Amino acid sequence: xxxxxxxxxxxxxxxxxxxxxxxxxxxxxxxxxxxxxxxxxxxxxxxxxxxxxxxxxxxxxxxxxxxxxxxxxxxxxxxxxxxxxxxxxxxxxxxxxxxxxxxxxxxxxxxxxxxxxxxxxxxxxxxxxxxxxxxxxxxxxxxxxxxxxxxxxxxxxxxxxxxxxxxxxxxxxxxxxxxxxxxxxxxxxxxxxxxxxxxxxxxxxxxxxxxxxxxxxxxxxxxxxxxxxxxxxxxxxxxxxxxxxxxxxxxxxxxxxxxxxxxxxxxxxxxxxxxxxxxxxxxxxxxxxxxxxxxxxxxxxxxxxxxxxxxxxxxxxxxxxxxxxxxxxxxxxxxxxxxxxxxxx
Amino acid sequence: xxxxxxxxxxxxxxxxxxxxxxxxxxxxxxxxxxxxxxxxxxxxxxxxxxxxxxxxxxxxxxxxxxxxxxxxxxxxxxxxxxxxxxxxxxxxxxxxxxxxxxxxxxxxxxxxxxxxxxxxxxxxxxxxxxxxxxxxxxxxxxxxxxxxxxxxxxxxxxxxxxxxxxxxxxxxxxxxxxxxxxxxxxxxxxxxxxxxxxxxxxxxxxxxxxxxxxxxxxxxxxxxxxxxxxxxxxxxxxxxxxxxxxxxxxxxxxxxxxxxxxxxxxxxxxxxxxxxxxxxxxxxxxxxxxxxxxxxxxxxxxxxxxxxxxxxxxxxxxxxxxxxxxxxxxxxxxxxxxxxxxxxxxxxxxxxxxxxxxxxxxxxxxxxxxxxxxxx
Numbered sequence: 001x002x003x004x005x006x007x008x009x010x011x012x013x014x015x016x017x018x019x020x021x022x023x024x025x026x027x028x029x030x031x032x033x034x035x036x037x038x039x040x041x042x043x044x045x046x047x048x049x050x051x052x053x054x055x056x057x058x059x060x061x062x063x064x065x066x067x068x069x070x071x072x073x074x075x076x077x078x079x080x081x082x083x084x085x086x087x088x089x090x091x092x093x094x095x096x097x098x099x100x101x102x103x104x105x106x107x108x109x110x111x112x113x114x115x116x117x118x119x120x121x122x123x124x125x126x127x128x129x130x131x132x133x134x135x136x137x138x139x140x141x142x143x144x145x146x147x148x149x150x151x152x153x154x155x156x157x158x159x160x161x162x163x164x165x166x167x168x169x170x171x172x173x174x175x176x177x178x179x180x181x182x183x184x185x186x187x188x189x190x191x192x193x194x195x196x197x198x199x200x201x202x203x204x205x206x207x208x209x210x211x212x213x214x215x216x217x218x219x220x221x222x223x224x225x226x227x228x229x230x231x232x233x234x235x236x237x238x239x240x241x242x243x244x245x246x247x248x249x250x251x252x253x254x255x256x257x258x259x260x261x262x263x264x265x266x267x268x269x270x271x272x273x274x275x276x277x278x279x280x281x282x283x284x285x286x287x288x289x290x291x292x293x294x295x296x297x298x299x300x301x302x303x304x305x306x307x308x309x310x311x312x313x314x315x316x317x318x319x320x321x322x323x324x325x326x327x328x329x330x331x332x333x334x335x336x337x338x339x340x341x342x343x344x345x
Numbered sequence: 346x347x348x349x350x351x352x353x354x355x356x357x358x359x360x361x362x363x364x365x366x367x368x369x370x371x372x373x374x375x376x377x378x379x380x381x382x383x384x385x386x387x388x389x390x391x392x393x394x395x396x397x398x399x400x401x402x403x404x405x406x407x408x409x410x411x412x413x414x415x416x417x418x419x420x421x422x423x424x425x426x427x428x429x430x431x432x433x434x435x436x437x438x439x440x441x442x443x444x445x446x447x448x449x450x451x452x453x454x455x456x457x458x459x460x461x462x463x464x465x466x467x468x469x470x471x472x473x474x475x476x477x478x479x480x481x482x483x484x485x486x487x488x489x490x491x492x493x494x495x496x497x498x499x500x501x502x503x504x505x506x507x508x509x510x511x512x513x514x515x516x517x518x519x520x521x522x523x524x525x526x527x528x529x530x531x532x533x534x535x536x537x538x539x540x541x542x543x544x545x546x547x548x549x550x551x552x553x554x555x556x557x558x559x560x561x562x563x564x565x566x567x568x569x570x571x572x573x574x575x576x577x578x579x580x581x582x583x584x585x586x587x588x589x590x591x592x593x594x595x596x597x598x599x600x601x602x603x604x605x606x607x608x609x610x611x612x613x614x615x616x617x618x619x620x621x622x623x624x625x626x627x628x629x630x631x632x633x634x635x636x637x638x639x640x641x642x643x644x645x646x647x648x649x650x651x652x653x654x655x656x657x658x659x660x661x662x663x664x665x666x667x668x669x670x671x672x673x674x675x676x677x678x679x680x681x682x683x684x685x686x687x688x689x690x691x692x693x694x695x696x697x698x699x700x701x702x703x704x705x706x707x708x709x710x711x712x713x714x715x716x717x718x719x720x721x
Contacts, residue, residue: 042450050449057442152528154462169466242463246438250461251529256434290442296430297398297446303413303429307404 021328024281026321027268031284034291034317042298050294052175057290058283059183059245060085060238061257065264065282066190067234070227072265073194074207074220075274076131078120078231082257083142088113089239089249090150096157102164102244105157109240110233116142117232121225131228139258147251156248168244179245186237191279203227207274264289267318269325288317395425395647397640398447400440400457402483403560404433407612407688408587408632412482414691415636415698416456422702423644428452435527435560437461444468448476454643458482460530477646477653479639482630483532486716493638493658495630497532498720500662501539501585504607504628507664508540508581509547511605511625518549519580522572524558526565526586535720536585536609550580558584558592566592573600584608587615590627594618611665613688619667620681629663631673633694637702641709656713674701 022028039046064081071078078084092109096102116138124134157165170178194200205213206223214220243249266272267288268281292313296306399416403409413429420427430447432439437460445467447455454477457468465487472478478490509517521544525533537555544552553576558568565588573579573596582593582604591614593606602623608615611629618624638658646653661673670684676697679687687694695702704711 044449044451047449053445053449057445060438147528150529153534154529156462245466246463247466248462250437250463252435252527253437253461253463256436256439293442294446294449297428297443298450300426300428303401303404303431306430307433 022280023325024269024278024284026324027281027284027288027317029324030317030320031288031291033320034288034295034313038291038295038298045295045298048175052177052180054287054290054294056177056180057293058286059177059180060242061260061264062183062283062286063186063234063238063241064257064261065268065286066187066279067231068261068265069190069268069270069277069279069282070194070203071131071231072207072262072270072272073203073274073277074224074227075210075272076124076224076227077262078117078131078135078228079258080116080120080135080139080142081231081235081261082254083139083146084113084116084232084235085239085242085257086249086251086254087116087142087146087149087239088236089243089253090146090155092240093155093157093243093249094149096159096243097155102157102159102162106164106240106244109243110236113236113239114229114233117229117235118225120232121228124228125221125225131224143255150249150251152251154248154250155243157243160247165244165247168241169247177245179241182237182241186234187279187283194277194279199223199226204275204277207276209275260286260289263314267314267321269321288314395454395644396452397425397427397643398444398450398452398455399427399429399636399640400443400447400455401429401431402435402440402458402460404431406560406587407614408610411612411632411688411691411694412636414694415633415638416640417636418633418691418695418698418702419637419640419644422706423641425640425644427640432460435460437463440464441467444471444478448474453477453647454479456481456639456643459485459488461485462487464488477643479642479653481635481639483530484716484719485531489655491642491653491656491658491713492716492719493635493642493660494532494719495660495662496719496721497535498539498542500609500628500630501536501541502543503539503662503664504536504583504609504626505540505543506546507626507666508583508605508607509543509550511607512547512550512580515547516549517547517580520551520553520576520578521581521583522556522576522579523552523554524569524572524582524584524586524589525555526558526560526584526588528555528557533585540583540585555585558586558589560586560588562588562592565589566595569593569596573604579604581605581607586610587612590615590618590624594621594623597623611663611684611688613685616665616681616685616688619665620685622667626664626666629665629673631660631663633698634660634674634701637698638705638709641705645709654710654713655716657716657719658712659714659718676701 088109091112092105095105095108120134120138124131168179202218202223205218206220210220264285265282268278268285270277292310296309301309401409416427430443432443440457440460441464444455444457448471456479459480462485465485468478468488472489480488480490480492482494484492523537523540525537527533541552544550556572559565569592587610589608597606606624607626609628611627615627663673664671665684670679670681687697
């Protein structure tokens with residue numbers, strides 16, 4: 001029996017030291033089940049090469065998903081993320097074409113993404129409009145401006161032997177792309193920012209109850225603005241790294257990102273109702289999407305079936321997550337209702 | 346260790362895994378896994394030694410389906426396992442991911458259309474790793490792989506010339522609108538260049554565009570309708586992609602057939618629009634060949650353990666009006682009704698191409714030209 005440490009005569013409140021599973025356990029379980037299932041049926045799926053390829057496939061959209069967690073946590077959605085990604089990459093690429101050092105051009109791309117996020121934020125906060133409405137418009141604005149700037153053609157920076165392209169495209173031990181490592185580091189940092197910093201607490205407070213947050217002295221406008229700028233900067237980072245990794249940015253790249261990004265965040269367990277977010281869940285959600293895509297090919301599933309199967313597996317993964325959460329909530333309620341055991345001698 | 350192939354060095358070892366084998370139903374109690382298992386059951390059984398992937402840039406598109414039909418006919422003829430993946434949004438990154446997934450799953454070769462320069466580095470890595478890559482339909486000259494497609498500038502010239510002739514030759518006057526469904530795609534830009542070169546033969550023609558008319562059928566029609574509303578005096582509308590003729594045919598029918606409509610691809614809706622008199626001409630780019638030849642090239646390279654040389658394979662142009670049907674590639678003459686039948690009947694198409702396919706099987710690389718010939 002666990003020693004509560006209570007001295008005789010002290011309060012009889014029991015202290016149960018329970019190992020608490022992370023909130024994301026359901027979605028992690030779904031991912032593991034999928035990987036194991038595919039791996040058992042198709043052992044080569046578990047090769048380090050394939051698993052790391054899946055990780056690298058997760059990278060660029062995954063970064064956007066990490067930022068989107070913060071937005072969903074404050075009950076907002078940015079529909080323009082794909083085009084901020086694209087426009088930032090085009091901006092970086094054109095600076096490289098113009099002869100600027102690629103590292104500086106990439107940093108400028110991140111800053112440019114943040115500026116686009118600031119533009120979204122100023123309109124959303126200034127006009128008191130939901131970000132989803134504002135970014136519905138800026139989605140097309142950024143797309144159109146990007147097409148004007150790139151002239152409808154791919155931007156291919158010259159001198160791709162420079163250190164920027166070499167570093168970003170390098171695969172450590174021949175397997176792990178540096179870009180994927182940056183994504184992992186970003187996800188870890190953003191996880192801690194959300195759950196261990198004042199800014200993160202404020203984000204969750206604003207999403208949980210904006211009125212209460214205001215009464216507590218939190219400026220919801222500032223948090224909304226900061227979160228949209230953060231989203232833009234992350235899109236810029238993803239875009240700048242994409243051009244380093246692939247060596248080019250095409251005119252339409254990123255146009256279909258937003259649905260995948262939002263899907264990954266929701267699959268990961270961040271609710272649309274706000275107040276809570278999980279970066280780890282979003283990363284796992286994006287990995288689920290990539291594992292399904294890869295798994296369909298390993299199983300040789302006919303192309304005409306693959307769209308249906310992709311959707312159905314996502315629904316089942318979310319159901320599995322929901323089932324686990326439901327069981328945990330029920331167990332927690334049962335524990336609450338149990339009478340306190342008598343205090344030990 | 347003995348000699349290691351480039352594939353071994355890269356980790357892409359094609360001998361370790363063949364697609365479609367060893368279906369195992371485990372983890373039956375787990376919902377997600379069960380669905381994948383049931384989905385796997387609908388996958389075609391594979392007994393061949395050679396496994397190939399085929400990646401397309403659209404889903405539910407009749408022209409793309411004709412290419413897939415050609416690829417599947419080749420796989421059947423050559424006794425190999427072919428699996429198709431479709432990336433619905435014409436996204437370079439998405440198609441590259443599917444190609445890499447095929448390679449990781451053990452496909453010895455993958456054919457893919459090219460949706461942008463973002464695919465270049467990743468595909469060249471696969472080529473270096475020993476995976477046989479063939480580009481079809483759209484290309485990048487920076488990719489170290491052969492390309493099967495049309496002579497894009499030349500096909501544009503042919504289309505433009507026919508439009509000028511229909512409008513009265515060098516004395517033709519009026520506004521001509523050109524639409525492109527994917528600005529920036531090299532092959533489409535080349536077609537546009539060819540069309541505009543030919544239209545210059547009639548100095549009285551005022552050419553507008555190319556305008557972005559999108560590829561989805563709904564958006565495509567809407568864009569053309571908007572262009573016509575803004576330019577009701579137009580004498581001709583020219584599309585560069587598969588959905589255009591069907592859209593232009595509907596638009597012409599709704600407005601009393603006032604303009605000449607021309608475009609690309611021999612899909613059923615396009616041919617129907619020509620048959621009904623709402624469109625004038627369609628330039629086919631031999632979709633069956635664009636599917637068949639890449640598979641034949643990959644199988645040849647794999648069986649003979651040789652690299653695929655960078656080069657251009659002309660799929661051949663087809664010209665169809667209500668009065669004439671030229672199927673290209675020295676194929677037998679057919680009637681307009683037969684052309685419509687072929688457009689929707691893969692088995693009949695495979696039979697029609699049988700003599701051509703026999704020649705290809707004997708030596709798939711016979712028609713190779715320098716890659717620059719594509720844009721001549």
